[in-house]
Each structure stands twice: as structure tokens, then as C-alpha cells.
Amino acid sequence: MAKRRIVVALGGNAILSKDASAEAQQQALRDTAKYLVQFIKQGDDLIVSHGNGPQVGNLLLQQAAGSTDKNPAMPLDTAVAMTQGSIGYWMQNALDEEITKAGLDKDVTTMVTQVEVDPDDQAFTNPSKPIGPFYTEAEIKDIKAAHPEYTYVEDAGRGYRRVVPSPRPTGVKEYKVVNALVDAGIVPISVGGGGVPVVREGDRLVGREAVIDKDFASEKLAELVHADLLIILTAVDNIYINFNKPDQKKLETVSVAELQEYIDQDQFAKGSMLPKVQAAINFVNNSEGGKAVVTSLENVGNFLKNGDGTIITK
Ligand SMILES: Nc1ncnc2c1ncn2[C@@H]1O[C@H](COP(=O)(O)OP(=O)(O)O)[C@@H](O)[C@H]1O
Ligand SMILES: NC(=O)OP(=O)(O)O
Secondary structure (H helix, E strand, O other): OOOOEEEEEEOHHHOOOOOOOHHHHHHHHHHHHHHHHHHHHHOOEEEEEEOOHHHHHHHHHHHHHHOOOOOOOOOHHHHHHHHHHHHHHHHHHHHHHHHHHOOOOOOEEEOOOEEEEOOOOHHHHOOOEEEEEEEOHHHHHHHHHHOOOOEEEEOOOOOEEEEEOOOOEEEEOOHHHHHHHHHOOOEEEOOHHHOEEEEEEOOEEEEOOOOOOHHHHHHHHHHHOOOOEEEEEEOOOOOEEOOOOOOOEEOOEEEHHHHHHHHHOOOOOOOOHHHHHHHHHHHHHHOOOOEEEEEEHHHHHHHHHHOOOEEEEO
């Protein structure tokens, strides 16, 4: 099979389920790496991205709890960069272990990646991205009293969470570095946590307090590096219509036009499956012959063997 350039975006379950300790997240990423290494074994050029919603929210809480005049809390753009570093370290370490076990000669590196956004994006005045821990009804009262300046929402019946602005990416500053690394045979971990949100002010890129959706950032990167495939890995093997209903039906190969009809029918939950579907559509529309795939980590082997998963084409 010809060598393919593949951007793989890792969903929340690839890194963190319940236990937010470093040890548990490192173990989750070791398990994740066992699936990802299959792409490398097959000879594909891999570019990895990941989310950071739980981690960056937890980091902000730690920053706030320990902050003093001499040791101030860091702003959100810096916290995103910090999570690119921490999650990237765990992931490159775990992937390296699997590459070594497979007897392959391949290096992995984590890039601090800046993602450009529009300073006038309406998302800045309409926070929507959930970060950090879930709170119960009882807990949220105290949290709101302690931090009335933040916005909180109820997140899909799972509890309350803080939400922050999530502007759409317009560019990836370091995409040429990603290309250079791939051309050199190196696996880059890039646009982690959706990338550090920055806006251009003359010669400078200036950080903004926001968390970009990692599926949209991965899509923008996939476009810029002319990827053949954008693979969005999440907790389900396929996208479904009538999801979680008795007549649910999995989508196997689906066109952009069909997906658009399903969006119009409200088939995909906002804040979970909808952004993945929109990112997949954008990639297929904006690339030359590129396809997008939505499936689970556990199904990577079946995808590589039989093309199982939901494949989005023009
Ligand atoms: N129509 C749908 N088809 C499949 N999954 C759906 C659908 N609507 C909502 N979902 C849910 O969306 C989840 C993926 O979103 P989310 O958990 O936010 O992603 P991530 O893996 O990036 O953390 C799936 O695990 C599933 O529970
Ligand atoms: N940045 C981002 O999209 O993170 P999550 O996928 O963890 O929400």
C-alpha cells in the first residue's frame, strides 16, 4: 500500500477516564500507543493530536489554589502550552516504547504549536468549551460563589463544568515544521489541546485566553500538510443516526451531502459528535481527495484491515 500522510486526533478516553493522576494518564497513553503504533508498522506517516479539556481545567484550578504575588497563576494560553508539554511528554514516551518493542527505527517529538484565531470570533463573548472537573448541583453553588467571574454549564447530564471561549482555528503557525519532521521520518505530536490560541498583532503573535476544539485544529493542520486522511478517534466505532435509540443505524461510508442532511435533522449532539462531523466535512471539502474517518481506538486494527469505521468522502 502507498505511504499515506495521516493526522490522528485522539479523544478524551485515550488519555483520561476517571483517575486524573499522572500515573493513570500515563498508563492510558501506554494503552493508546499500542493502537497507534499499528499505523507506523504499516508504513504510514503519522501526525498525532490530542485534547486537553480536563487537564487544562485542572491545571487552572491548581494555579489558582497556589497563587501568590510572588508566584502568580498563569493565564489560559500559557496553561494550554503547559498541557501540550505534559500530555506530549507522556504520549511521546509511550509511543517510543511501542516503536522500540516493534523493532522500528522512528523518533517521536512533541511540538508547542500555536494556532491562529480571529480576534473578533464571536466565541470570545460566548464561552462554550467545557474544561476541568464535573461538579454536582450542591458543589456548583460554592464554586460559583468563589468564582462568579466564570461561566458554568450543565454538560450532557453528567454534571456542571466551567466553560471557556473556543474560537475556530484559522491557521497553524508551525505547520511547515510538522511537514519537515514528517519528511525526516519523525512522528510529530502537534496542535495538542487544539493548539495555543494566538492572534496576529503586527509582527507578533499574542496569546488569547481560550481553548480551541482539537478536532477543528486537527482538521486545519490536516488541510495545511495535505494529509490523505484525517482520523478522529473517540469512544464509538462509528457515527450513528438515531444514536442510542432502538433504531440506531451506523454510518459506514457516507458523503458530505448525506452528512449535511443528518446535521439538518439534528442527528449529532452539540459539543460531542457534531464538531467531529463538521471537522470531517471541512477536511473533505477543503482537501484534494482527502478522506476523514471517525472510529474508536480499539477499532484501528479493523479499520486498517477492512476499512471498518465511518468513512467520510466527497
Ligand atoms: N450521532 C452520534 N453517533 C455516535 N456518537 C454520538 C452521536 N451523538 C453523540 N455521540 C457521542 O459523542 C461521543 C464523542 O464525543 P466526545 O466524548 O465529546 O469526544 P472525545 O472522544 O473527543 O472526547 C461518543 O462517544 C458518543 O457517546
Ligand atoms: N481542546 C480540546 O478539544 O480538548 P478536549 O477534546 O479534551 O475537550
